[in-house]
Each structure stands twice: as structure tokens, then as C-alpha cells.
Amino acid sequence: PALPLPAGDGRAVAVYVSEAMLDLHGAKPGGWLDALAPAFPKAPHGTRFFVAGVWRDYARQHGSVVMDLADHVRLSGDNRVNDLALHLAPGTDEDAVREGLRALARQAGAQDLIELASAGQIRATSLRIFDRSFAVTYWLQAVAIGIGLFGVAASFSAQVLARRREFGLLAHLGLTRRQILGVVALEGLAWTVLGALAGLALGLGVSVVLVFVVNPQSFHWTMDLALPWLRLLALCVSVVLAGTLTAWLAGRAAASRDAVQAVKEDW
Numbered sequence: 001p002a003l004p005l006p007a008g009d010g011r012a013v014a015v016y017v018s019e020a021m022l023d024l025h026g027a028k029p030g031g032w033l034d035a036l037a038p039a040f041p042k043a044p045h046g047t048r049f050f051v052a053g054v055w056r057d058y059a060r061q062h063g064s065v066v067m068d069l070a071d072h073v074r075l076s077g078d079n080r081v082n083d084l085a086l087h088l089a090p091g092t093d094e095d096a097v098r099e100g101l102r103a104l105a106r107q108a109g110a111q112d113l114i115e116l117a118s119a120g121q122i123r124a125t126s127l128r129i130f131d132r133s134f135a136v137t138y139w140l141q142a143v144a145i146g147i148g149l150f151g152v153a154a155s156f157s158a159q160v161l162a163r164r165r166e167f168g169l170l171a172h173l174g175l176t177r178r179q180i181l182g183v184v185a186l187e188g189l190a191w192t193v194l195g196a197l198a199g200l201a202l203g204l205g206v207s208v209v210l211v212f213v214v215n216p217q218s219f220h221w222t223m224d225l226a227l228p229w230l231r232l233l234a235l236c237v238s239v240v241l242a243g244t245l246t247a248w249l250a251g252r253a254a255a256s257r258d259a260v261q262a263v264k265e266d267w
Helices: 019-024 034-039 069-076 094-107 119-133 135-162 164-172 177-218 229-254 259-264
Strands: 012-018 048-055 065-067
Touching: 012 019, 012 069, 019 048, 034 048, 048 065, 065 069, 119 135, 135 164, 135 177, 135 229, 164 177, 177 229
Parallel strands: 012 048
Antiparallel strands: 012 065
């Protein structure tokens, strides 16, 4: 919530600073931003700028200041506007508002100087640029999963070959080949579950560091940590199923030798 102006100070002007201003210029809510005074040389003597609040600005890393339009015009004498944001009432037809603004721009001869975009369009464009920037991350994720599955296949193939005498003895005791492969698959399930949980914990740890340490230090802004639990759960389940199937296939290929011959080698 915005802080009220100090009582009895008629020359105080309320301003709102971005988070970068806190780190770069020492602005604090409830304090004074004297560094802003040189930007208004025509302002009355004794005008001071009171920091009434902080807002998140993800567009400028160098910091930004917002004030009421009337205060800006009064202090600077500049009534020009180059950016305008409209908040529509619920149920308002967005297309009708857009066409009305274009009609007003044509009447003023500024139809070539105005550009309109909805919040949804800006968000879609931003997300598309963001996804394009991190497209390589998805490929690296796929490569990491592929390498992990290859490691699971190699590991369980080696285990089955090393334990063929054990499996041969189990076959002599009455276990079918399908049951033996079920044991291998259960072992693969256990190991992949542990790996998925460890990877999830490590990923969450890295996310916390990026959001709460790297962002404030590098970009001077903060953000909320939003975890897509359904996607994470689906990814973990997919990895576990793929790892279990890989272990079963690797055991099936490595356990193709005759059980009698495997036990005979032990004598």
C-alpha cells in the first residue's frame, strides 16, 4: 500500500520507485529521493520527492520513477505523452475500444504515430521471446534424459551379466524368466525413483538460488517463485517409467543365456 505524504509539508511530491532504485540509488519507502530534484529545474524551491511505494519493473534494470501525471506537468511544464495504459472495466469490448482509439488518432492526424497492443499480446510476445532464448535448455534437458537412460541400460546390463549365476539359481528354484526380469525392473524402478527425487530436490534448490539470489543481485528485481507441480510430477513419472522400462529391456537382453549353463559355470 502507498504511504501517505508527511503531514504539514505542502511541497512534498509522492513518487513510486522500482526495485532497482533501492539498490542503485538508495531509495527507501518512507524516505526522500533528493537525487530526483535536478530532473525538475523549474520546480518551486523546496520541492522534495517522497518515496510512497515500490513497484516491480521488469523492463528497466537501471531503475525508474513514477509519479502522478498532474504533478509531473506542474513541476516540468511538459504535458506530452508517449505511453498510455488503459484499464478496461469488466465486460468492455476490447476491439471496440481499439477501433475508437484509432478513430481518434485519425481525427488528430496521428494514425501513423500510434501503436496499440493488449496486455495479452504483450504477454504472448514476451513469452515467445523468453522461450526462444531458452530453447537450448529444452534440448539440453532431452540430452540429459537420454544420457541418463543410456547409463541405466548400461548399468543394469552389466548387473544382469554379473549376476547370471544368481539368476540361474533362482530359475532352478522355480522362478520363471518373467519373474526374474520383474525383479530387475523393480530394482530399476527403485533406483529411478531415487534419482527423480534427487533431481527434483536439486532443481528446486537451483530455482530458489536463481529467484532469490541471482535475480536481485544481477537484475535488481524480485519475483515470486511459482512451481508447476503438475508438469514436474508428469516429468518425474515419465522419467521413472522410462528408466524402469530401460532396465527391463536391458535385463531381458542380458539374461538371454540358458539358466543351466549359467549355474554350471559356478561349479
